[in-house]
Amino acid sequence: MKLFLGLDVGSMSTEAVLVNEEGVVLGQSMTLTGSRSVVAAETALLHCLAGAGVERESIVRCVATGYGRVSVPFADRRITEISCHGAGAFALFPNTRTVIDIGGQDSKVIRMDKSGKVIDFAMNDKCAAGTGRFLEVMADKLDVPLDKMGALALEARREVPISSVCTVFAESEVVSLLAQDHPKEEIVKGLHRSIVNRTWAMIRSVGIEDAVTMTGGVAKNQGVVKLLQDKLGRPIQVNEEPQMVGALGAALLAREA
Amino acid sequence: MSFLGVARYALMRDIGAPALFRIMEGRKKRERQIPSYFGPPMDSLSELKRIMMRHYYLARYAEGVKPIAWVTSGAPVELLRVFDFYTIYPENHGALCGARRKGPELCEEAESRGYDQDLCSYARVDLGVAFSGKTPVGRLPKPDLLFASNNICQTVAYWYKVLAHHWKIPLIVFDTPYNFDEISERNIDYMIRQMKEMVPLLERVSGKKYDEGKFKDILLLAKEASLLWGEVLSTMRNKPAPMTIFEAFGHLAPIVSLRGLPVAIQYYQSLLKELKDRVDRGIGAIAQERKRLMWDNIAIWFKVKDFSHLFAQRGMNFVTATYTNAWAETTPYMDESHPLESMAKAYSLVILNNNLNHRLRLMERLIGEYEVDGLVVHSARSCKPYSVGQYDLKRLLLDRVSVPSVVIEADITDFRAYSEEQANTRLEAFFESLEARQ
Amino acid sequence: MVECISMKQISIPTRREYIERQRREKDWRIFGVFPAFVPKELFWASHVLPVEIWDPPLTTTESNAHLQPYICSVVKLGMEALLQGYGRDLDGLLFPHTCDSIQNMASMVHDFMDLSLPCHFFYHPKAPYTEASKWFLRGHLQDLATGLMGGDDSENRGSEMSPEILRPWVDQGREIHALLAELYAIRASGRLNVSNACFYEKVRMGEYLLPEDYQGVLSSLLENDRGAKHDGPVVFLSGILPSPREILVLLDDLGVRVGDDDLLACGRRFKVQTPVGENPWDALVEGYFSMPPCSTRGSLVQDRADYLLEAVERCGAVGVIFLMVKFCEPELFDVPQLTRILKDAGLSTLVLDCEVNQALSGQLATRIEAFVETMRSR
Numbered sequence A: 001m002k003l004f005l006g007l008d009v010g011s012m013s014t015e016a017v018l019v020n021e022e023g024v025v026l027g028q029s030m031t032l033t034g035s036r037s038v039v040a041a042e043t044a045l046l047h048c049l050a051g052a053g054v055e056r057e058s059i060v061r062c063v064a065t066g067y068g069r070v071s072v073p074f075a076d077r078r079i080t081e082i083s084c085h086g087a088g089a090f091a092l093f094p095n096t097r098t099v100i101d102i103g104g105q106d107s108k109v110i111r112m113d114k115s116g117k118v119i120d121f122a123m124n125d126k127c128a129a130g131t132g133r134f135l136e137v138m139a140d141k142l143d144v145p146l147d148k149m150g151a152l153a154l155e156a157r158r159e160v161p162i163s164s165v166c167t168v169f170a171e172s173e174v175v176s177l178l179a180q181d182h183p184k185e186e187i188v189k190g191l192h193r194s195i196v197n198r199t200w201a202m203i204r205s206v207g208i209e210d211a212v213t214m215t216g217g218v219a220k221n222q223g224v225v226k227l228l229q230d231k232l233g234r235p236i237q238v239n240e241e242p243q244m245v246g247a248l249g250a251a252l253l254a255r256e257a
Numbered sequence B: 001m002s003f004l005g006v007a008r009y010a011l012m013r014d015i016g017a018p019a020l021f022r023i024m025e026g027r028k029k030r031e032r033q034i035p036s037y038f039g040p041p042m043d044s045l046s047e048l049k050r051i052m053m054r055h056y057y058l059a060r061y062a063e064g065v066k067p068i069a070w071v072t073s074g075a076p077v078e079l080l081r082v083f084d085f086y087t088i089y090p091e092n093h094g095a096l097c098g099a100r101r102k103g104p105e106l107c108e109e110a111e112s113r114g115y116d117q118d119l120c121s122y123a124r125v126d127l128g129v130a131f132s133g134k135t136p137v138g139r140l141p142k143p144d145l146l147f148a149s150n151n152i153c154q155t156v157a158y159w160y161k162v163l164a165h166h167w168k169i170p171l172i173v174f175d176t177p178y179n180f181d182e183i184s185e186r187n188i189d190y191m192i193r194q195m196k197e198m199v200p201l202l203e204r205v206s207g208k209k210y211d212e213g214k215f216k217d218i219l220l221l222a223k224e225a226s227l228l229w230g231e232v233l234s235t236m237r238n239k240p241a242p243m244t245i246f247e248a249f250g251h252l253a254p255i256v257s258l259r260g261l262p263v264a265i266q267y268y269q270s271l272l273k274e275l276k277d278r279v280d281r282g283i284g285a286i287a288q289e290r291k292r293l294m295w296d297n298i299a300i301w302f303k304v305k306d307f308s309h310l311f312a313q314r315g316m317n318f319v320t321a322t323y324t325n326a327w328a329e330t331t332p333y334m335d336e337s338h339p340l341e342s343m344a345k346a347y348s349l350v351i352l353n354n355n356l357n358h359r360l361r362l363m364e365r366l367i368g369e370y371e372v373d374g375l376v377v378h379s380a381r382s383c384k385p386y387s388v389g390q391y392d393l394k395r396l397l398l399d400r401v402s403v404p405s406v407v408i409e410a411d412i413t414d415f416r417a418y419s420e421e422q423a424n425t426r427l428e429a430f431f432e433s434l435e436a437r438q
Numbered sequence C: 001m002v003e004c005i006s007m008k009q010i011s012i013p014t015r016r017e018y019i020e021r022q023r024r025e026k027d028w029r030i031f032g033v034f035p036a037f038v039p040k041e042l043f044w045a046s047h048v049l050p051v052e053i054w055d056p057p058l059t060t061t062e063s064n065a066h067l068q069p070y071i072c073s074v075v076k077l078g079m080e081a082l083l084q085g086y087g088r089d090l091d092g093l094l095f096p097h098t099c100d101s102i103q104n105m106a107s108m109v110h111d112f113m114d115l116s117l118p119c120h121f122f123y124h125p126k127a128p129y130t131e132a133s134k135w136f137l138r139g140h141l142q143d144l145a146t147g148l149m150g151g152d153d154s155e156n157r158g159s160e161m162s163p164e165i166l167r168p169w170v171d172q173g174r175e176i177h178a179l180l181a182e183l184y185a186i187r188a189s190g191r192l193n194v195s196n197a198c199f200y201e202k203v204r205m206g207e208y209l210l211p212e213d214y215q216g217v218l219s220s221l222l223e224n225d226r227g228a229k230h231d232g233p234v235v236f237l238s239g240i241l242p243s244p245r246e247i248l249v250l251l252d253d254l255g256v257r258v259g260d261d262d263l264l265a266c267g268r269r270f271k272v273q274t275p276v277g278e279n280p281w282d283a284l285v286e287g288y289f290s291m292p293p294c295s296t297r298g299s300l301v302q303d304r305a306d307y308l309l310e311a312v313e314r315c316g317a318v319g320v321i322f323l324m325v326k327f328c329e330p331e332l333f334d335v336p337q338l339t340r341i342l343k344d345a346g347l348s349t350l351v352l353d354c355e356v357n358q359a360l361s362g363q364l365a366t367r368i369e370a371f372v373e374t375m376r377s378r
Helices: A037-052 A081-092 A132-142 A146-155 A167-179 A184-206 A222-232 A242-256 B003-028 B044-062 B077-082 B090-099 B103-111 B121-132 B155-167 B185-206 B212-237 B245-251 B253-257 B262-280 B301-313 B322-329 B339-348 B356-369 B390-401 B420-436 C005-009 C015-026 C040-045 C073-083 C100-112 C131-150 C163-188 C196-207 C211-222 C245-253 C280-290 C301-315 C329-344 C362-376
Strands: A003-009 A013-020 A025-032 A059-065 A098-102 A107-112 A118-124 A212-215 B068-071 B086-088 B145-149 B171-174 B291-296 B316-321 B374-380 B405-410 C029-033 C048-052 C092-096 C119-122 C234-239 C257-263 C319-325 C348-354
Touching: A003 A037, A003 A081, A003 A242, A013 A037, A013 A242, A025 A037, A025 A242, A059 A081, A059 A242, A081 A098, A081 A107, A081 A118, A081 A212, A081 A242, A081 C362, A098 A184, A107 A184, A118 A184, A118 C362, A132 A146, A132 A167, A132 A184, A146 A184, A146 A222, A167 A184, A184 A222, A212 A222, A212 A242, B003 B044, B044 B086, B044 B245, B044 B253, B044 B262, B068 B077, B077 B086, B077 B185, B077 B212, B090 B103, B090 B121, B090 B253, B090 B301, B103 B121, B121 B155, B145 B155, B145 B185, B155 B171, B155 C301, B155 C329, B171 B185, B185 B339, B185 C131, B212 B245, B212 B253, B212 B262, B212 B316, B212 B322, B212 B339, B245 B253, B245 B301, B245 B316, B245 B322, B253 B262, B291 B322, B291 B356, B301 B316, B316 B322, B322 B356, B356 B390, B356 C100, B374 B390, B374 B420, B390 B405, B390 C100, B405 B420, C015 C029, C015 C048, C040 C048, C040 C131, C040 C163, C073 C100, C092 C100, C100 C119, C119 C131, C131 C280, C163 C196, C163 C211, C163 C257, C163 C280, C163 C301, C196 C211, C196 C245, C196 C257, C234 C301, C245 C257, C245 C362, C257 C301, C301 C329, C319 C329, C319 C362, C329 C348, C348 C362
Parallel strands: A003 A059, A098 A212, B068 B086, B068 B145, B145 B171, B291 B316, B291 B374, B374 B405, C029 C048, C029 C092, C092 C119, C234 C257, C234 C319, C319 C348
Antiparallel strands: A003 A013, A013 A025, A098 A107, A107 A118
8 A cells, every 4th residue: 555645834833645546535634733843743643643543654655745845855856735635625515716825824825726726925924923823812812712702703793893913903902992991893793804804805806716725723703604605796615624635645645745 | 189178178178177176165164173282274275176177177177188198296387388288287286195095005006016015105106097097086197297206205216117108198308407416507407408398299299389589488387386386485484483384384386386387386475475474463373383394205195184283282293395396495596588598407406406515504594594404204115315314314314403303104105004002102203302302 | 056166376464454455555536335336436436445335344333323214324324434434534425316215324424424524426317318417427527527527526626637537447347347248148047156135245345445455356257157957947137136135145054046137236236337448427328227127216117117127038037026115215116016017927026025134023024035936836
């Protein structure tokens, strides 16, 4: 049996995906990256092998992606998250022409052609605003569990606009809005609106074409997805585990090589 | 040019605009109470609004009727007026958008099309308007010509180049060499030659012929308006000053964008009359003028209203500014008997085209003449020629004329680049240091 | 990665050593000149060695007390160098009128800093050009030359510079431009067997070498003409500086060749056509107006676009990378319309925001790698 491994070593979490020669997923795992990417990569790999019930020796080729890709000693090739998210999204939804990936610490928009090749991209990696980190910080400030933020945003009928573009300033703004007794859900909706607006600006810089697929951890937030859909005026496809798409793409690219 | 367009323009000018203004005035009757820390409001404000509203209103109907030019605030517009261009000043429009808190919204229209967020916000607002068509004044007419001078900054040339490419229309840049030292004869000759070389293009775009006599007449009108503006500013030497610089920022609009037209003269004559009357009767802009301040750089348009309250409450009045002074400073050079040469000097010797020693001396002079107690330095992110060097000027002024100052990091129209907390903290410290000095 | 083999035979002193030697042994006066366009021939003719200050290896500390955070790092580092006493080794300064920030920095240095250094200014005329532009430039160059001949002080005018004194130096300049033109042509055709990093290291030596020595460097580089075309994807560089150097090293590692460039520090200033046989003043003026379009000279967007499209086609590039310096107004205004035109022509484009002298961040490296992956897959 010939297997191909994709490893996505992010700054927060590391994902591993194993596919066979037909491109079928045999196993996957996720672990926190912590302070040592090398250890996290090894851990994710071992969990993945155990879950799939296969031996390490079956792995023919490994592609590493993500922030920590250079630290994976056993990777045969290193490919950027842009190509990997593109490949992963295209495999899941072959009609994908635009990928929106909002991860823990960065976000990107990827344009693809009908053969699944990346033709353009935009990245926001300069600050936390518009990423998962933004939501984490705010969830903490508002004392709302992170995985409940999206639903809360959708409950609100009105929203409080957040004018700060910077996460740190926005945090102070939220504190003062709470002090002024604005309902939590309205603040949360305003925060989700901020993320959508930041994403929209990036989308405009590369343009958009149907179908749109969203990947990355923040795609699990139904609030962001719904508001973004409204803004784009078109549906957004999300698979069940959007955080795994990068690693999936890496595994498929390992298979292609 | 259609007959219908011409007729509609005339109709709007003679009937539409006055009618609209009457409606607006009617709405105004339900006015708020003026706080007690202000002096009585000025009547001229109403006339100012009418003039500027009319200017933007008629602009909507000028397309196809008159040749239209978008012009920079420091450009030699007197030459354009010979050819009867309807002039739009994107900087004035930008200030208006900034004051109405529309800055970020319009900037985003440009930013989403790739324009960096760190570029001048007047430019981003204007490009946003050009690309999207959105504007709080209803509609800006598409220009036939872009007319810029780089005396105030190089950025206007970069910005107008983008517009020229976007609309595929001609661009004239009046190149005014920076005066590192004294202005040279060669520089003056260069500028005169440029003005002569502009004429064929101006004739082609406007369809009108150059007329030397008309040019001299317009020069006289511009000079008179400038002299009057200078007198208006001088009334603020009195104690108490009859007006605040915040109001002057508004009264600036005609000399910037209607210079060379009779209406500017009429307006400043009536404004001056009102100001002199207030001086005679000892009426001040604020109820208690305890401290007199100077403002440096362009206004923070989205904070003018708030700041006017903030400072007036503390008995502090802004009595002079390098910015408002700019349209009176070079008037002495204007001379209708040597029109091109004097225009070259008047436009080259503006504050931002001169070395920083010149600016230091100017600021010292204004501080002395207006008896200034303190200086507020607006470090405007958008405006590099105004802002670069301010930190040194601040220190030098303290050393040389003992004037304390505070730097406010802000912007002209983009309030996303402004931190209320930071500004307030600095201002509080400034107020304390001012009060401590007797 | 390819080494510049023939360079190993020449012992190349460091920049500092070289400059010191010219002063000590051959009595050259040393002037610090700021970006971007400098009529070097006038300096050489006045026995002045102009050394360019683009990205001195310093950290900004002193300059933050004088310059706001929204000023570009080229200006900040230039001011930093002077504030840290670099002016002690100089006999004068030259400030070209490149942009508002350099304009005001020039005034701050001349008017407020106590350097006791003569300061000279070069105001190059801005586009759209007219007949007046040529007339002005000719006279302004002569005024500048007179000032340089004066020696002590810009107010203490020296005698006029005669054509006889200027001519041999204009010839030297022409020789340099001819060598650069040949070098760029060979590189564009894929025949130059030199790494990207090495190429720029060598061509940037013109920022401080005297003409004969620079001609020597360029001639050695030309010996790396392998005669056969190099494989691999080709990229075109635009923007300001080929900096940080790690970007070039990364491109080398990825097997990507830089085919040509329109960088302000390089291509835009190297491609000069100075006519032969004319009065040297006229030759200098013609040379100035023959340079590729540039945002700091006010060139229209369409002129830049036409030039870029032609240059990209000639070297076979499939992608264009804009190496920007953060806060650089002139270039940032051009970029959106230019990238639109390039994209419509089927090219991949990448705009990188860099701080001069900052190491290559992981984010920047990822963008470049992703861009190369995109290019490759077309």
